[in-house]
Amino acid sequence: MTTTAGPGKVMSIDEVVGSLxxxxxxxxxxxxxxxxxxxxxxxxxxxxxxxxxxVSYGGPDVGLLCAAGKVRRLVTAFATLDxxxxxxxxxxxxxxxxxxxxxxxxxxxxxxxxxAAHGLPFLPTPAGLGSDVLRVNPSLRTVxxxxxxxxxxxxxxxxxDVALVHMNRADARGNxxxxxxxxxxxxxxxxxxxxxxxxxxxxxxxxxxxxxxxxQSLLISRAHVAGVVETPNGAHFTDCEPDHRRDExxxxxxxxxxxxxxxxxxxxxxxxxxxxxxxxxxxxxxxEESPR
Amino acid sequence: MSPTVAAASRAEVCAVACAELFRGDxxxxxxxxxxxxxxxxxxxARATFAPDLLTTDGGPVLSAEPAPLGASAAVAEGxxxxxxxxxxxxxxxxxxxxxxxxxxxxxxMNISAIGDWERPTRQLLGSRGAPGNTRLNPTSYWxxxxxxxxxxxxxxxxxxxxxxxxxxxxxxxxxxxxxxxFATPDHRMRLRTVHPGVRVDDVLAATGFEPVVPDEVPExxxxxxxxxxxxxxxxxxxxxxxxEVPA
Numbered sequence: 001m002t003t004t005a006g007p008g009k010v011m012s013i014d015e016v017v018g019s020l021x022x023x024x025x026x027x028x029x030x031x032x033x034x035x036x037x038x039x040x041x042x043x044x045x046x047x048x049x050x051x052x053x054x055v056s057y058g059g060p061d062v063g064l065l066c067a068a069g070k071v072r073r074l075v076t077a078f079a080t081l082d083x084x085x086x087x088x089x090x091x092x093x094x095x096x097x098x099x100x101x102x103x104x105x106x107x108x109x110x111x112x113x114x115x116a117a118h119g120l121p122f123l124p125t126p127a128g129l130g131s132d133v134l135r136v137n138p139s140l141r142t143v144x145x146x147x148x149x150x151x152x153x154x155x156x157x158x159x160x161d162v163a164l165v166h167m168n169r170a171d172a173r174g175n176x177x178x179x180x181x182x183x184x185x186x187x188x189x190x191x192x193x194x195x196x197x198x199x200x201x202x203x204x205x206x207x208x209x210x211x212x213x214x215x216q217s218l219l220i221s222r223a224h225v226a227g228v229v230e231t232p233n234g235a236h237f238t239d240c241e242p243d244h245r246r247d248e249x250x251x252x253x254x255x256x257x258x259x260x261x262x263x264x265x266x267x268x269x270x271x272x273x274x275x276x277x278x279x280x281x282x283x284x285x286x287x288e289e290s291p292r
Numbered sequence: 293m294s295p296t297v298a299a300a301s302r303a304e305v306c307a308v309a310c311a312e313l314f315r316g317d318x319x320x321x322x323x324x325x326x327x328x329x330x331x332x333x334x335x336x337a338r339a340t341f342a343p344d345l346l347t348t349d350g351g352p353v354l355s356a357e358p359a360p361l362g363a364s365a366a367v368a369e370g371x372x373x374x375x376x377x378x379x380x381x382x383x384x385x386x387x388x389x390x391x392x393x394x395x396x397x398x399x400x401m402n403i404s405a406i407g408d409w410e411r412p413t414r415q416l417l418g419s420r421g422a423p424g425n426t427r428l429n430p431t432s433y434w435x436x437x438x439x440x441x442x443x444x445x446x447x448x449x450x451x452x453x454x455x456x457x458x459x460x461x462x463x464x465x466x467x468x469x470x471x472x473x474f475a476t477p478d479h480r481m482r483l484r485t486v487h488p489g490v491r492v493d494d495v496l497a498a499t500g501f502e503p504v505v506p507d508e509v510p511e512x513x514x515x516x517x518x519x520x521x522x523x524x525x526x527x528x529x530x531x532x533x534x535x536e537v538p539a
Contacts, residue, residue, distance in 0.1 A: 131427075
């Protein structure tokens, strides 16, 4: 018996997306244009899924899902491409009134995940008080400290039906590792969800996990993971250090196309009309014709 | 005699004004997320009169020495991933510099959306950390293009709270034209200094409300020769500061 024995949780991209249902609340890990599970996001865009509530520190995951008409409501603190400040598809969706928005402060959002991850109904925070975040989220309540007089925002648990995260390494049992400089909130997303799916740059033997990173890089435990899928370059075009950096040239192409419906149709035809293998092939072809 | 030094560019004046934001802050994190100029300013402050400041290399690394713009830290002294930034907001040992799309006379600012939030005419970033930052941390602002579109009597959405909405401390606003503070009885924005070559009337014409204007408005401090050397040779040899603020 090797250490990878036991009930494997390895799935295909389509099996992961096939386990989702219309109307679900889907949390997406990463941050902005960093370590997003883009292969899974692309597959959702190709699927018939609809009416999703997407919970994300938003980047091009949010943009692509908006462009594909998959989003009924977005829960976020921002949507950005980082090196390009504004996300064009998110902007268009908002300006067209195509999506509903729950807009939180970044810290409120983290507390919502934190509460859900730990089975708490809410967590109190002063963040948000006095701001219009409370005005546009009229269901938010405040609480008074039982030990003093402070009024605090009671951030409700951000419970997720499903979480999707992309990690650098994982084993077949669903233990997952980040090797870059920031875990983002991926462990919180996973713990806040009823079912979590991990895509990874590379599946490895359990006994190999610590060859590339220290013990504390094992961010996600199999106890919280329903399925794992190997998607090399699967965070493309977002950053996935140290496996690959953000593909800035491709991101510029994306952002330029996203700002213009005609250009977007051509971009979608070229890159998004096939499966993940076709996408990666098209990206390779793009790289070859535009040397950097 | 000091050697001849080319006169400071407007961007360099702005960077020094941003450095001054951190004077006296002590051993806290300078989170100058608004752009190259405040980032340069925070690192310049650390390299000169505020050596206890903690600064990042633009990522989650707290650098052992002020890092040049765009470079990774040569030596790390700490780790500050996003989650710890968000905890640090609550902890309070942090002074943030953000870039408002709109800001009102009491420092309430908008980075969320222009127009009606329900269906904006221009969707912007979203609130990001502005609500918590302003409530819990000393906060300053950087405006690289001072205009009546940015300085507005009312903001369309209060992402960050001002003095009249329970801010911890809105310290100052540095722009490409001037520095505002809030040193007035009701914390209304006050013109503190104008940059060399800028007239008070230039500022007022570019500001969509009436700030408090003292009888005498001094000029913004110009960089010392040593500050210019550090900016030009050490912290920003590529001149990113001048891209953000055209001369």
